[in-house]
Amino acid sequence: METDETVDGQGPVKPATIYEVARLAGVSHQTVSRHLRGNGGLKAATVAKVQRAIEELNYSPNMAARSLRTRRVYRIVIIVPEATQYVPVRMLNGAAAAAHEAGFLVDVIALEGSAATRSNRLLSLLGSEQLAGVLSFVPLGSMQKHLDAAHSGLPVVVAGEYDDRMRARGTLADGAAAARIVEHLAALGHRKFFHVAGPEQWPSARNRRAAYLEAVEQLGLTSAGEYQGDWSAESGHDAGLNLPVESGVTAVFTGNDQMAIGLMRALHERGFRVPEDISVFGWDDLPESRFLVPSLSTVSMDLEALGRLAMTELVTVVQGKESPKGSAEDEKLPLMDLVIRESTGPARR
Structure with a gap:
């Protein structure tokens, strides 16, 4: 049976209340409640004071009581791949923080196996429980229809998908930096390239590949071929063993750092x-990338902000507000910066 925490054996410590949070922040309890519901209109300074008080008191809203009182559901599920390094922990943390700040509880589900296995596992884990929404960092594909059938009308946001104009809707799918990679390598004298792509079902992989091919064509360069990887270092190793160096390739752009x-x-x-002999460019700026020999040139993203952006879109839908689209959403995208390190250099003569 669960019990309250104790301090130095002095008995149970009662959880902080919304009134204690309000008192510490110097605001009304209605303001704290408004912040927890994710309502806009609060001043940035007020939001900061309330959030500091919440963290200092380790306050956690009683979601069960709120659900009974308001007849609303406060559980959001985040879906990630089997190997969570393909969705960086920093991005997951950003998404979870945005959900918590809006007053939602978060569960994380990792999917693995075949498409049928993933669908069955997802439906089994979600069961018949009521959900506020689902944020997926995994392309759902055929799983979407099963999810819709089991949870009709459930708000679902897939990070990195495309809008109805086939333009990336932010987060993982933005491949614009791929063109900047090609331009940078071309300035170093590289003329023949090779691309190691991520899985075709991932919008991020398709978008990076498309931007790469477009840049190669526009600059009058040559792509000597592609290799379909699966985001893993093993698939990158296989690509390297089969890289047609004899054809004159001097630069390789890979879809992520692991490959x-x-x-x-x-x-x-x-x-x-x-x-x-060969310049190599990655993507993601993994913490270990700068410690490799040679250190890896890569693309750095504000991963926490990307996670927050995806979750904010879902919370907006859950709360029945209009979801931002088009240029307004694009303006919110965090910048992607090229990080130039030792793995890239002038083309060999």
Whole structure:
């Protein structure tokens, strides 16, 4: 049976109340409640004071009581891939923080196996419980119809999907930085490229590939081929073992850092030097990327902001507000910066 925490054996410590949060923040309890519901209109300074008080008191809203009182559901599910390194923890943290600040509880479900296995596991875990919404960092594909059938009318946001004009709706799918990578390498004298792409079902992989191919064509360069990876270092290693270096390729753009790491290992095993023989560019700026030998050139993103943006879109739908579209949403996108390190250099003569 659960009990309240104790302090130095002095008995149970009662959880903080919304009134104690209000008193510490110097605002009314109605203001705290408004903040927890995610209502807009509060001044930034007020939001900051309330959030500091919540964190200092370790306040957690009683969602069960709120649900009974308001007849609303406060549970949001986040779906991630089996190997969560493909959705960085920082992005997951940003999404969870945005949900908590809006007054929602969060459950995380990791999917693995075949498409049928993933669908069955998802429906089994979600069961018949009421949900406020679902945020997926995984392309749902055929799972979407099963989810709709089991939870009719459930708000679902897939991070990195496309809008009805086939334009990336922010978050993971924005591949614009791929063109900047090609431009940077071309300025170093590279003329023949190779691309190691992520899985086709991921909008982020398709968008990065499309931006890469468009930039190569516009600059009058050559793409010597592509390899379909699965985001893993193993698939990058396989790509490196089969890279047609003899065709004159001098630069490789990989869809993420893990594949770039595997690729560089394979090139080392084949006796090629990075970047003297082959320049390699990754994507994601993993913490370990700067400690590689050579350190990896990559794309840095504000991952917390990306996670928050995706969750904010879902919360907006759950609360029955109009979801931002088009240029207004694009203006909110965090910048993606090229991080130039040792794995890229002038093209070999």
